[in-house]
Amino acid sequence: MSDKEKILSIVVPCYNEEAVLPAFYDEICRTADELKDRVDCEFLFIDDGSADATLSILKGYAGSDERVHYISFSRNFGKEAAIYAGLQNASGDYVVVMDADLQHPPAFLSQMLDNIRSGEYDSVAMRRLDRKGEKKIRAWFSAQFYKLNQKISGVDIPEGATDFRMMTRQMVDAVLSMPEVNRFTKGIFTWVGFRTLWLPYHNVERPAGTSKWSFWSLVKYSFNGILAFSTVPLAIASVLGAIICLGAFLMMIWVVFKTLVWGDAVGGYPTLITVILFLGGIQLLMIGILSQYFSKTYMETKHRPVYIAREKKLGRPRRKKDSV
Ligand code: UDP
Ligand code: MG
Numbered sequence: 482m483s484d485k486e487k488i489l490s491i492v493v494p495c496y497n498e499e500a501v502l503p504a505f506y507d508e509i510c511r512t513a514d515e516l517k518d519r520v521d522c523e524f525l526f527i528d529d530g531s532a533d534a535t536l537s538i539l540k541g542y543a544g545s546d547e548r549v550h551y552i553s554f555s556r557n558f559g560k561e562a563a564i565y566a567g568l569q570n571a572s573g574d575y576v577v578v579m580d581a582d583l584q585h586p587p588a589f590l591s592q593m594l595d596n597i598r599s600g601e602y603d604s605v606a607m608r609r610l611d612r613k614g615e616k617k618i619r620a621w622f623s624a625q626f627y628k629l630n631q632k633i634s635g636v637d638i639p640e641g642a643t644d645f646r647m648m649t650r651q652m653v654d655a656v657l658s659m660p661e662v663n664r665f666t667k668g669i670f671t672w673v674g675f676r677t678l679w680l681p682y683h684n685v686e687r688p689a690g691t692s693k694w695s696f697w698s699l700v701k702y703s704f705n706g707i708l709a710f711s712t713v714p715l716a717i718a719s720v721l722g723a724i725i726c727l728g729a730f731l732m733m734i735w736v737v738f739k740t741l742v743w744g745d746a747v748g749g750y751p752t753l754i755t756v757i758l759f760l761g762g763i764q765l766l767m768i769g770i771l772s773q774y775f776s777k778t779y780m781e782t783k784h785r786p787v788y789i790a791r792e793k794k795l796g797r798p799r800r801k802k803d804s805v
Contacts, residue, residue: 578644
């Protein structure tokens with residue numbers, strides 16, 4: 482197949498993006514035009530249960546532009562689910578995932594595509610160099626998360642990694658072969674391996690609309706990421722248990738020694754209560770960590786679908802999907 486016949490699927494999760502969608506569509510059409518000598522583009526918008534006019538805007542585009550496809554969810558399932566639905570239904574030889582808010586500038590697609598077409602890379606991903614326009618505290622927590630994640634889980638996600646990523650069909654199929662319902666996409670992209678080129682860029686502020694992430698949803702996302710890819714927190718219980726046992730043993734020797742040498746007046750109430758409270762706290766903490774893993778396992782065993790589509794318009798599959 483000559484490269485001209487290859488298709489680039491552009492997957493765009495959208496949640497209440499009526500304010501910015503028209504600007505995004507204009508720009509992505511311009512970019513597709515620039516790329517037309519290299520690839521044909523298809524657009525796959527995922528309406529993640531928007532409550533605004535997002536779906537009707539998408540339907541309008543789909544009516545007049547045959548490159549536009551969409552899937553509309555029955556409710557808000559989250560960006561991870563939207564990315565999964567996009568990858569699952571994209572028919573392209575290359576697939577790129579990008580935000581609808583122009584914070585992932587379409588202008589980079591050309592450079593990403595050239596690097597992938599060179600055959601040297603299976604994936605080209607964008608990494609933010611700064612967090613201009615973001616609250617300082619949010620940026621700080623985010624940096625700490627990447628550091629912690631790097632330390633305790635096997636997957637090495639560079640700081641500032643975004644979901645803005647172009648992949649070959651082979652890598653997309655590998656990502657889809659991971660069946661978990663609780664999907665931490667950044668970790669999955671890294672876990673499947675392949676050769677990835679990281680391109681740095683400066684953060685772009687949203688031209689319209691607002692971020693869908695609250696501070697707490699980001700904290701939850703970070704914990705999910707660690708739980709999804711690491712069992713190190715579970716090992717903390719064993720390590721702490723061993724240390725405390727050793728401490729208790731040494732203390733026991735000290736108490737016996739003290740009693741034999743000096744005799745003992747019944748005392749030590751403060752020591753006793755401190756030790757009891759300390760041990761109680763540690764035990765609860767460990768049960769808490771255990772429960773986090775247990776609850777994730779419980780949810781996975783239900784085998785619920787990652788998303789439910791209410792309506793969709795998809796093109797005819799242009800190619801048979803290979804399995805990995
Ligand atoms: N998004 C989504 N479902 C959600 C939240 C967000 O599909 O539940 C989409 C959103 O429409 C946007 C992208 O994910 O295209 C990134 O969201 P946002 O800009 O709010 O995140 P931020 O850039 O602040 O991290
Ligand atoms: Mg954004």
